[in-house]
Amino acid sequence: MNESIKINSFELENVKRVKAVSYEPTSNGLTVIGGRNGQGKTSILDGIAWALGGTKLKPSEPMREGSYNPPRLEIKLSNGLIVSRTGSNSTLKVVDPSGKKSGQRILDDLIGQLALDLPKFMEMSDKEKANELLNLLGLEDELTKLEGKYQEIYAKRHSVGQIATQKDKYAKELVAYDDAPLELVSASELIQKQQAILLQNAENQKKRHKVEDIKNQITIVNNLVDETQKKLEELQAKQAQLAEDFDIATTTANDLEDESTAELEAQIKSVDEINQKVRANQERARALQEAADYKEEYDALTEEINELRDSKTKLLESVDMPLDGLSIQDGALIYNGRQWDCMSGAEQLKVATAIVRALNPKCGFVLMDKLEQMDVDTMHEFGEWLEGEGLQVIATRVTNNTDEASIIIEDGYIKGEEQPVPVNPVNDWGDF
Numbered sequence: 001m002n003e004s005i006k007i008n009s010f011e012l013e014n015v016k017r018v019k020a021v022s023y024e025p026t027s028n029g030l031t032v033i034g035g036r037n038g039q040g041k042t043s044i045l046d047g048i049a050w051a052l053g054g055t056k057l058k059p060s061e062p063m064r065e066g067s068y069n070p071p072r073l074e075i076k077l078s079n080g081l082i083v084s085r086t087g088s089n090s091t092l093k094v095v096d097p098s099g100k101k102s103g104q105r106i107l108d109d110l111i112g113q114l115a116l117d118l119p120k121f122m123e124m125s126d127k128e129k130a131n132e133l134l135n136l137l138g139l140e141d142e143l144t145k146l147e148g149k150y151q152e153i154y155a156k157r158h159s160v161g162q163i164a165t166q167k168d169k170y171a172k173e174l175v176a177y178d179d180a181p182l183e184l185v186s187a188s189e190l191i192q193k194q195q196a197i198l199l200q201n202a203e204n205q206k207k208r209h210k211v212e213d214i215k216n217q218i219t220i221v222n223n224l225v226d227e228t229q230k231k232l233e234e235l236q237a238k239q240a241q242l243a244e245d246f247d248i249a250t251t252t253a254n255d256l257e258d259e260s261t262a263e264l265e266a267q268i269k270s271v272d273e274i275n276q277k278v279r280a281n282q283e284r285a286r287a288l289q290e291a292a293d294y295k296e297e298y299d300a301l302t303e304e305i306n307e308l309r310d311s312k313t314k315l316l317e318s319v320d321m322p323l324d325g326l327s328i329q330d331g332a333l334i335y336n337g338r339q340w341d342c343m344s345g346a347e348q349l350k351v352a353t354a355i356v357r358a359l360n361p362k363c364g365f366v367l368m369d370k371l372e373q374m375d376v377d378t379m380h381e382f383g384e385w386l387e388g389e390g391l392q393v394i395a396t397r398v399t400n401n402t403d404e405a406s407i408i409i410e411d412g413y414i415k416g417e418e419q420p421v422p423v424n425p426v427n428d429w430g431d432f
Contacts, residue, residue, distance in 0.1 A: 008078050080096055
């Protein structure tokens with residue numbers, strides 16, 4: 001069984017709205033079951049799905065209303081298997097060309113469940129559709145690891161980015177003083193400087209006093225000269241010496257300048273105010289630095305995220321997709337650059353068909369309801385694509401136009417067949 005399995009024919013009686021329908025769909029391409037609403041089109045797909053898919057796909061009310069006979073179904077597959085359900089219990093028979101009988105297990109192995117229930121795939125979330133494709137490609141575990149790492153770094157980067165923004169905003173809201181020094185002012189150091197200046201000024205005052213003392217002594221000596229000539233020479237010598245000392249002392253004193261402590265006194269008085277400004281500037285500088293650090297960390301995490309994205313992209317580009325133009329980006333299916341909700345209905349059906357077929361290559365057919373979402377030209381293009389892919393699609397479409405449908409269903413029959421088509425099972429339906 002190298003070729004994928006197709007449906008060679010189906011025969012249904014008393015299934016939902018179907019009274020009796022027998023038909024051989026085209027093996028490759030599109031078979032369209034047309035008709036107005038409520039005539040039994042979807043009932044045919046439901047009957048085929050039930051026959052092949054088992055109890056889990058059995059309609060809640062399988063028997064046609066008003067019928068005295070139970071549903072009867074027979075599907076002939078291209079690999080020679082004949083699948084039938086009949087009787088009040090809808091007993092399953094699966095017979096191969098040699099007459100050997102099997103059960104549901106062989107059908108489950110050969111026929112993909114999504115091929116029988118395409119709406120189930122269509123209704124999946126974007127992530128679930130992508131996961132189906134990843135399972136098919138064998139990349140789920142590796143991409144799950146990459147995705148986990150991606151989410152971890154993304155969450156961390158988001159948190160870091162929020163903190164960086166908050167820090168930057170906080171820093172920029174803080175008051176700054178351009179006239180404040182960079183470091184805190186020490187009142188004790190200013191006082192020490194003031195005391196040193198005061199001591200120096202006191203020393204200068206002593207020297208000034210010394211000038212006065214010498215000057216007074218000169219006066220006394222001069223008076224003594226007048227009083228006594230006897231000591232004139234001695235006093236004159238002393239006078240000369242004193243004059244010399246006077247000149248030196250005067251010169252030294254004249255060169256002295258007292259340093260003002262007014263600036264220091266002002267600084268001492270305003271030290272708290274200055275330090276308040278310094279602390280504000282330092283706080284703002286720290287906040288700006290923290291914001292810059294977080295921004296740097298954010299950028300590094302962004303680089304890691306980009307590297308992970310590149311790894312995921314390269315991994316996905318390394319495998320063959322079931323459809324040209326199909327890819328997975330950020331956990332979602334992308335076809336020709338568009339995400340699922342931006343694809344046309346026709347594109348969605350094409351993508352779903354390709355993936356469902358690839359999920360089980362043994363199964364070469366897909367059941368598809370509501371094909372009216374395709375215009376006629378698109379439907380023909382879809383049929384040509386199916387033929388090129390060797391795929392069989394049995395679909396329904398609300399139309400009475402024979403140019404748009406392979407058969408028209410009317411009141412549970414194929415239009416033009418006045419009487420029910422008898423079903424001729426290979427074996428007696430009551431054997432099982």
